[in-house]
Amino acid sequence: MSPLDLVPHFDVADPEFSLTSAEVHEARERSWYATTPYGIAVLRYAEMNKLLKSRQLRQGSIAWPAHNGVTEGPFARWWASWLLNKEGEEHRRLRRLMTPAFTQQLIAGQVPRFQALAGELVDAFAAPDRCEFMAEFAEPYSARVTAIMLGTPEQDWRLLARESTTLGLAMAVTLKDDLPRIEAALARLYDYCDAQIADRRAHPREDFVTAFVNAADPEDGRLSDDELRDGLTMLIFAAFDTTRNQLGLAMQTFLAHPDQWRLLGERPDLGGKAVEEVMRLNPTTRWVTREVIEDFEYEGVALKAGTTVHLYTEAAGTDPRVYTPGLDITAERKPHFGFGGGLHYCLGHFVARADMSEALPLLARRMIDPHELPGATWLPDSGNTGPVTLPIGFTPAP
Numbered sequence: 001m002s003p004l005d006l007v008p009h010f011d012v013a014d015p016e017f018s019l020t021s022a023e024v025h026e027a028r029e030r031s032w033y034a035t036t037p038y039g040i041a042v043l044r045y046a047e048m049n050k051l052l053k054s055r056q057l058r059q060g061s062i063a064w065p066a067h068n069g070v071t072e073g074p075f076a077r078w079w080a081s082w083l084l085n086k087e088g089e090e091h092r093r094l095r096r097l098m099t100p101a102f103t104q105q106l107i108a109g110q111v112p113r114f115q116a117l118a119g120e121l122v123d124a125f126a127a128p129d130r131c132e133f134m135a136e137f138a139e140p141y142s143a144r145v146t147a148i149m150l151g152t153p154e155q156d157w158r159l160l161a162r163e164s165t166t167l168g169l170a171m172a173v174t175l176k177d178d179l180p181r182i183e184a185a186l187a188r189l190y191d192y193c194d195a196q197i198a199d200r201r202a203h204p205r206e207d208f209v210t211a212f213v214n215a216a217d218p219e220d221g222r223l224s225d226d227e228l229r230d231g232l233t234m235l236i237f238a239a240f241d242t243t244r245n246q247l248g249l250a251m252q253t254f255l256a257h258p259d260q261w262r263l264l265g266e267r268p269d270l271g272g273k274a275v276e277e278v279m280r281l282n283p284t285t286r287w288v289t290r291e292v293i294e295d296f297e298y299e300g301v302a303l304k305a306g307t308t309v310h311l312y313t314e315a316a317g318t319d320p321r322v323y324t325p326g327l328d329i330t331a332e333r334k335p336h337f338g339f340g341g342g343l344h345y346c347l348g349h350f351v352a353r354a355d356m357s358e359a360l361p362l363l364a365r366r367m368i369d370p371h372e373l374p375g376a377t378w379l380p381d382s383g384n385t386g387p388v389t390l391p392i393g394f395t396p397a398p
Contacts, residue, residue: 151207
């Protein structure tokens with residue numbers, strides 16, 4: 001038997017395959033990587049940390065549509081336009097132009113609104129002692145926070161949620177089957193973003209969209225009309241999809257750790273650490289993607305140019321070589337990879353951290369002893385995941 005025969009193989013193209021399964025965790029103990037139909041999967045923290053920073057790899061998400069048989073059309077063009085999928089000087093130019101819109105001052109000024117919104121949504125639950133968490137909290141909270149940050153009308157949240165949820169189907173291995181729905185949602189979000197951009201050009205104000213429209217640099221020029229539309233559409237999708245899914249996964253995690261939920265309710269100052277722990281243990285972004293630029297050898301493995309490298313965030317975040325088992329919102333931990341890493345670290349991570357760190361402590365104070373009720377449904381446990389529905393029972397706070 002050759003050494004290659006001992007390397008685990010995962011059929012990740014199967015929608016039933018779970019990236020957080022015992023099969024993956026057991027494989028991590030035998031090998032730092034596995035083979036898949038897409039390329040290789042990195043399973044351990046140390047190797048993931050090194051490869052994310054390697055100059056011999058580029059961002060690999062650009063190849064995702066082609067992996068699924070989608071090589072042309074509106075979605076393929078939009079996907080290729082993402083800052084995430086740009087490299088070299090083009091990536092640096094777009095990042096320099098976009099970054100100033102994500103000011104911590106703008107985010108900090110919205111924290112009281114995030115707190116008020118979370119309380120408003122809990123007050124509006126249809127029943128006092130139960131909720132369908134995704135529909136009654138995670139979805140409206142994420143979509144309305146997105147609108148608040150952008151400066152778009154808050155009442156548009158249902159449109160943002162509906163179209164972003166459909167775009168999120170592109171992250172699953174069922175992409176090709178869902179492509180007509182995905183491209184229809186993309187067209188509607190394009191129309192919405194065009195209207196917002198035109199409004200800010202005519203009526204500028206202190207908000208994210210205005211900052212985006214006015215983004216300019218003597219060296220870099222301005223964002224083109226296509227870059228504005230593509231970028232704003234991507235940011236709406238990413239801001240909503242990530243927060244909605246991650247809030248649902250946070251609830252799933254805390255339901256299994258009731259002592260930590262009670263502690264969070266008593267110690268709202270631990271909200272920030274709670275977000276980091278949940279994203280380490282149960283990240284919505286299940287893999288970070290890179291592509292080999294040129295042939296090289298790593299840890300005895302010959303990596304050929306063009307090979308896709310999927311770095312499994314949950315497997316790395318629960319690697320026993322680095323982390324003690326379980327959830328501990330008071331612990332000091334090494335950084336997780338829920339927001340990626342290296343040159344392609346998530347541009348909007350401040351926003352996601354801020355809105356979730358306000359929502360989770362409030363929920364812990366208001367929802368005592370939560371427990372899952374029958375009827376939960378889930379997205380496939382592949383690239384990006386989370387609950388579709390998550391019924392929860394609880395004791396209302398006095």
